[in-house]
Amino acid sequence: MENQVTLTEQELLEDGFGETPFYHCIIAEVPGGDASQDSKVVGFAMYYFTYDPWVGKQLYMEEFYVMDDFRGLGIGSEILRRLSDLAVKTRCTGMMFVVAENNEVSIQYYKRRGAEDLSQEEGWRLYRFDKSSLVKMATPTEE
Template sequence: MTEVTIRRVEPGDVAAVLALIVALAVYEREPDAVQATAASLRETLFGEGAQVFAHVAVLDGAVVGVALWFQTYSTWTGRPSLYLEDLFVADAARGTGAGKALFRALAREAVRRDCARIDWAVLDWNETAAGFYEAIGARPSTGWQPWRIEGAALERLAAG
Protein backbone atom coordinates (compact mmCIF):
# COMPACT_ATOMS: atom_id res chain seq x y z
CA MET A 1 0.00 0.00 0.00
CA THR A 2 1.32 3.42 -0.92
CA GLU A 3 0.91 6.67 0.96
CA VAL A 4 -2.36 8.57 0.87
CA THR A 5 -2.26 11.75 -1.19
CA ILE A 6 -4.71 14.63 -0.92
CA ARG A 7 -5.69 16.90 -3.78
CA ARG A 8 -8.54 19.11 -4.92
CA VAL A 9 -11.35 17.22 -6.61
CA GLU A 10 -11.19 16.97 -10.41
CA PRO A 11 -14.02 16.40 -12.90
CA GLY A 12 -12.89 12.81 -13.43
CA ASP A 13 -13.48 12.11 -9.71
CA VAL A 14 -17.23 12.77 -9.79
CA ALA A 15 -18.31 9.10 -10.00
CA ALA A 16 -16.02 8.13 -7.13
CA VAL A 17 -17.21 11.07 -5.02
CA LEU A 18 -20.84 10.12 -5.66
CA ALA A 19 -20.08 6.53 -4.63
CA LEU A 20 -18.54 7.84 -1.38
CA ILE A 21 -21.60 10.02 -0.75
CA VAL A 22 -23.83 6.96 -1.18
CA ALA A 23 -21.58 4.93 1.16
CA LEU A 24 -21.81 7.75 3.72
CA ALA A 25 -25.61 7.72 3.49
CA VAL A 26 -25.61 3.97 4.11
CA TYR A 27 -23.23 4.43 7.07
CA GLU A 28 -25.48 7.17 8.48
CA ARG A 29 -28.51 4.85 8.21
CA GLU A 30 -30.15 6.84 5.40
CA PRO A 31 -29.45 4.63 2.37
CA ASP A 32 -32.25 6.10 0.25
CA ALA A 33 -31.61 9.77 1.07
CA VAL A 34 -29.10 10.61 -1.67
CA GLN A 35 -30.65 12.67 -4.45
CA ALA A 36 -27.33 13.89 -5.86
CA THR A 37 -26.34 12.65 -9.30
CA ALA A 38 -23.09 12.75 -11.20
CA ALA A 39 -24.55 15.61 -13.25
CA SER A 40 -25.61 17.63 -10.19
CA LEU A 41 -22.23 17.12 -8.53
CA ARG A 42 -20.40 18.11 -11.70
CA GLU A 43 -22.43 21.31 -11.93
CA THR A 44 -22.14 22.09 -8.22
CA LEU A 45 -18.39 21.51 -8.05
CA PHE A 46 -17.27 22.70 -11.48
CA GLY A 47 -20.03 24.87 -12.93
CA GLU A 48 -19.69 28.59 -13.48
CA GLY A 49 -19.48 30.37 -10.14
CA ALA A 50 -19.21 27.12 -8.16
CA GLN A 51 -19.50 27.72 -4.41
CA VAL A 52 -18.93 24.13 -3.26
CA PHE A 53 -15.47 22.57 -3.08
CA ALA A 54 -13.92 19.24 -2.25
CA HIS A 55 -10.64 17.55 -1.53
CA VAL A 56 -10.16 13.86 -2.18
CA ALA A 57 -7.90 11.26 -0.63
CA VAL A 58 -6.22 9.00 -3.18
CA LEU A 59 -4.66 5.65 -2.31
CA ASP A 60 -3.11 3.32 -4.89
CA GLY A 61 -4.68 5.42 -7.66
CA ALA A 62 -8.23 5.24 -6.29
CA VAL A 63 -10.29 7.97 -4.62
CA VAL A 64 -10.93 6.59 -1.11
CA GLY A 65 -12.06 9.67 0.79
CA VAL A 66 -13.70 13.04 0.35
CA ALA A 67 -14.07 16.29 2.28
CA LEU A 68 -16.83 18.40 0.73
CA TRP A 69 -17.09 21.99 1.98
CA PHE A 70 -18.16 25.54 1.32
CA GLN A 71 -17.34 28.96 2.73
CA THR A 72 -19.58 30.70 5.24
CA TYR A 73 -19.24 33.88 7.27
CA SER A 74 -19.09 34.64 10.96
CA THR A 75 -20.48 38.03 11.93
CA TRP A 76 -18.94 37.64 15.37
CA THR A 77 -15.40 37.22 14.07
CA GLY A 78 -15.92 39.40 11.00
CA ARG A 79 -14.15 36.73 8.97
CA PRO A 80 -15.10 33.85 6.71
CA SER A 81 -15.46 30.31 7.99
CA LEU A 82 -15.45 26.95 6.27
CA TYR A 83 -18.36 24.57 6.69
CA LEU A 84 -17.48 20.92 6.24
CA GLU A 85 -20.59 19.30 4.80
CA ASP A 86 -19.17 15.79 4.63
CA LEU A 87 -15.98 13.97 5.48
CA PHE A 88 -15.95 10.30 4.58
CA VAL A 89 -13.30 7.65 4.08
CA ALA A 90 -14.12 4.25 2.54
CA ASP A 91 -14.00 1.31 4.94
CA ALA A 92 -11.01 -0.24 3.21
CA ALA A 93 -8.97 2.97 3.67
CA ARG A 94 -9.73 3.62 7.33
CA GLY A 95 -6.64 3.63 9.49
CA THR A 96 -4.44 4.85 6.63
CA GLY A 97 -4.40 8.45 7.81
CA ALA A 98 -6.73 9.55 5.00
CA GLY A 99 -9.22 11.25 7.33
CA LYS A 100 -6.56 13.21 9.18
CA ALA A 101 -4.86 14.14 5.91
CA LEU A 102 -8.16 15.41 4.49
CA PHE A 103 -8.75 17.49 7.61
CA ARG A 104 -5.21 18.86 7.46
CA ALA A 105 -5.78 19.93 3.84
CA LEU A 106 -9.03 21.60 4.87
CA ALA A 107 -7.24 23.38 7.73
CA ARG A 108 -4.62 24.66 5.28
CA GLU A 109 -7.41 25.89 2.99
CA ALA A 110 -9.06 27.67 5.92
CA VAL A 111 -5.80 29.36 6.89
CA ARG A 112 -5.12 30.34 3.26
CA ARG A 113 -8.58 31.95 3.08
CA ASP A 114 -8.13 33.70 6.46
CA CYS A 115 -11.03 31.73 7.95
CA ALA A 116 -11.69 32.04 11.66
CA ARG A 117 -12.84 28.44 12.02
CA ILE A 118 -14.14 25.24 10.49
CA ASP A 119 -17.63 24.10 11.48
CA TRP A 120 -19.41 20.79 10.90
CA ALA A 121 -22.04 18.52 12.41
CA VAL A 122 -21.73 14.98 13.77
CA LEU A 123 -24.60 12.59 14.38
CA ASP A 124 -25.04 12.13 18.13
CA TRP A 125 -24.63 8.34 17.89
CA ASN A 126 -21.41 8.46 15.84
CA GLU A 127 -18.89 7.91 18.61
CA THR A 128 -16.19 6.83 16.17
CA ALA A 129 -16.32 10.17 14.36
CA ALA A 130 -16.53 12.12 17.63
CA GLY A 131 -13.44 10.30 18.90
CA PHE A 132 -11.57 11.08 15.69
CA TYR A 133 -12.49 14.76 15.87
CA GLU A 134 -11.47 15.01 19.53
CA ALA A 135 -8.14 13.36 18.68
CA ILE A 136 -7.33 16.12 16.17
CA GLY A 137 -8.17 18.84 18.71
CA ALA A 138 -11.82 19.62 17.85
CA ARG A 139 -14.56 20.01 20.40
CA PRO A 140 -18.33 19.88 20.16
CA SER A 141 -20.20 23.17 20.13
CA THR A 142 -22.69 23.53 22.92
CA GLY A 143 -25.79 25.65 23.22
CA TRP A 144 -26.50 25.63 19.50
CA GLN A 145 -29.04 23.31 17.99
CA PRO A 146 -29.14 22.64 14.26
CA TRP A 147 -32.36 23.62 12.49
CA ARG A 148 -33.53 23.02 8.95
CA ILE A 149 -36.35 23.89 6.59
CA GLU A 150 -36.81 21.78 3.48
CA GLY A 151 -39.28 20.21 1.09
CA ALA A 152 -42.88 21.35 1.24
CA ALA A 153 -42.25 23.72 4.16
CA LEU A 154 -39.51 25.49 2.19
CA GLU A 155 -41.76 25.74 -0.85
CA ARG A 156 -44.64 27.17 1.25
CA LEU A 157 -42.38 29.76 2.84
CA ALA A 158 -40.99 30.83 -0.52
CA ALA A 159 -44.46 31.08 -2.03
CA GLY A 160 -45.97 32.97 0.91
Protein backbone atom coordinates in the same frame (compact mmCIF):
# COMPACT_ATOMS: atom_id res chain seq x y z
CA MET B 1 -27.44 6.06 3.63
CA GLU B 2 -27.57 5.82 -0.15
CA ASN B 3 -31.38 5.47 -0.10
CA GLN B 4 -31.67 9.01 1.28
CA VAL B 5 -29.85 10.67 -1.64
CA THR B 6 -32.23 12.63 -3.88
CA LEU B 7 -29.64 14.65 -5.81
CA THR B 8 -28.81 13.49 -9.33
CA GLU B 9 -25.27 13.01 -10.60
CA GLN B 10 -25.89 15.82 -13.10
CA GLU B 11 -26.97 18.24 -10.34
CA LEU B 12 -23.94 17.29 -8.26
CA LEU B 13 -21.60 17.96 -11.19
CA GLU B 14 -23.27 21.27 -12.08
CA ASP B 15 -23.27 22.47 -8.46
CA GLY B 16 -19.62 21.64 -7.87
CA PHE B 17 -18.04 22.17 -11.24
CA GLY B 18 -20.32 24.65 -12.99
CA GLU B 19 -19.81 28.36 -13.57
CA THR B 20 -20.31 29.19 -9.88
CA PRO B 21 -19.30 26.21 -7.70
CA PHE B 22 -21.31 25.83 -4.49
CA TYR B 23 -18.80 23.38 -3.01
CA HIS B 24 -15.23 22.14 -3.39
CA CYS B 25 -13.62 18.74 -2.77
CA ILE B 26 -10.38 17.25 -1.64
CA ILE B 27 -9.96 13.74 -3.05
CA ALA B 28 -7.66 11.05 -1.63
CA GLU B 29 -6.39 8.51 -4.16
CA VAL B 30 -4.07 5.52 -4.04
CA PRO B 31 -2.18 4.16 -7.05
CA GLY B 32 -3.65 1.23 -8.97
CA GLY B 33 -2.32 -2.30 -8.46
CA ASP B 34 -0.01 -2.04 -11.46
CA ALA B 35 1.10 0.61 -13.94
CA SER B 36 -1.85 -0.08 -16.28
CA GLN B 37 -4.50 0.55 -13.62
CA ASP B 38 -5.91 3.96 -12.80
CA SER B 39 -5.64 5.32 -9.28
CA LYS B 40 -8.48 4.55 -6.87
CA VAL B 41 -10.43 7.14 -4.89
CA VAL B 42 -10.39 6.06 -1.22
CA GLY B 43 -11.62 9.18 0.56
CA PHE B 44 -12.82 12.74 0.20
CA ALA B 45 -13.91 15.89 1.96
CA MET B 46 -16.58 18.21 0.56
CA TYR B 47 -16.42 21.77 1.84
CA TYR B 48 -17.53 25.33 1.20
CA PHE B 49 -17.08 28.71 2.81
CA THR B 50 -19.60 30.49 5.02
CA TYR B 51 -19.59 33.84 6.75
CA ASP B 52 -20.44 34.60 10.36
CA PRO B 53 -20.94 38.32 11.10
CA TRP B 54 -19.49 37.79 14.59
CA VAL B 55 -16.23 36.10 13.63
CA GLY B 56 -15.87 36.27 9.83
CA LYS B 57 -15.05 33.55 7.32
CA GLN B 58 -15.55 29.90 8.21
CA LEU B 59 -14.73 26.74 6.29
CA TYR B 60 -17.70 24.38 6.50
CA MET B 61 -16.86 20.69 6.09
CA GLU B 62 -20.01 19.12 4.71
CA GLU B 63 -18.80 15.56 4.09
CA PHE B 64 -15.69 13.67 5.18
CA TYR B 65 -15.16 10.00 4.40
CA VAL B 66 -12.37 7.45 4.11
CA MET B 67 -13.17 3.90 2.95
CA ASP B 68 -13.01 1.31 5.74
CA ASP B 69 -10.05 -0.59 4.24
CA PHE B 70 -7.97 2.59 4.16
CA ARG B 71 -8.65 3.92 7.66
CA GLY B 72 -5.79 4.07 10.13
CA LEU B 73 -3.25 4.89 7.40
CA GLY B 74 -3.19 8.66 7.97
CA ILE B 75 -5.39 9.48 4.97
CA GLY B 76 -8.07 11.18 7.06
CA SER B 77 -5.45 13.10 9.00
CA GLU B 78 -3.90 14.31 5.74
CA ILE B 79 -7.30 15.44 4.42
CA LEU B 80 -7.92 17.37 7.65
CA ARG B 81 -4.41 18.84 7.48
CA ARG B 82 -5.06 20.12 3.96
CA LEU B 83 -8.46 21.54 4.94
CA SER B 84 -6.87 23.24 7.96
CA ASP B 85 -4.07 24.66 5.82
CA LEU B 86 -6.62 26.00 3.34
CA ALA B 87 -8.67 27.55 6.16
CA VAL B 88 -5.59 29.25 7.61
CA LYS B 89 -4.40 30.52 4.21
CA THR B 90 -7.85 31.98 3.42
CA ARG B 91 -7.99 33.66 6.86
CA CYS B 92 -10.89 31.57 8.19
CA THR B 93 -11.58 31.82 11.90
CA GLY B 94 -12.63 28.19 12.17
CA MET B 95 -13.95 25.03 10.57
CA MET B 96 -17.53 23.99 11.25
CA PHE B 97 -19.21 20.61 10.72
CA VAL B 98 -21.91 18.40 12.17
CA VAL B 99 -21.64 14.82 13.44
CA ALA B 100 -24.50 12.45 14.15
CA GLU B 101 -24.98 12.03 17.90
CA ASN B 102 -24.65 8.25 17.65
CA ASN B 103 -21.36 8.38 15.70
CA GLU B 104 -19.12 8.08 18.76
CA VAL B 105 -16.07 6.95 16.75
CA SER B 106 -16.13 10.16 14.68
CA ILE B 107 -16.90 12.33 17.71
CA GLN B 108 -13.81 10.99 19.50
CA TYR B 109 -11.72 11.34 16.30
CA TYR B 110 -12.57 15.04 16.07
CA LYS B 111 -12.23 15.69 19.81
CA ARG B 112 -8.70 14.19 19.81
CA ARG B 113 -7.83 16.87 17.25
CA GLY B 114 -9.29 19.71 19.32
CA ALA B 115 -12.88 20.00 18.06
CA GLU B 116 -15.40 21.58 20.42
CA ASP B 117 -18.99 20.34 20.77
CA LEU B 118 -20.94 23.58 20.43
CA SER B 119 -24.28 21.87 21.09
CA GLN B 120 -23.10 21.20 24.64
CA GLU B 121 -20.64 24.03 25.18
CA GLU B 122 -22.70 26.90 23.76
CA GLY B 123 -26.18 25.42 23.48
CA TRP B 124 -26.51 25.79 19.69
CA ARG B 125 -29.23 23.73 18.00
CA LEU B 126 -29.35 22.78 14.35
CA TYR B 127 -32.57 23.68 12.48
CA ARG B 128 -33.65 23.28 8.89
CA PHE B 129 -36.43 24.52 6.63
CA ASP B 130 -37.20 21.72 4.16
CA LYS B 131 -38.11 22.43 0.55
CA SER B 132 -41.88 22.48 1.17
CA SER B 133 -41.40 25.05 3.95
CA LEU B 134 -39.25 27.18 1.64
CA VAL B 135 -41.85 27.03 -1.13
CA LYS B 136 -44.60 28.00 1.32
CA MET B 137 -42.61 30.97 2.66
CA ALA B 138 -41.56 32.06 -0.85
CA THR B 139 -45.13 32.08 -2.17
CA PRO B 140 -46.79 35.48 -1.79
CA THR B 141 -49.93 35.45 0.30
CA GLU B 142 -53.02 37.29 -0.79
CA GLU B 143 -54.30 39.82 1.70
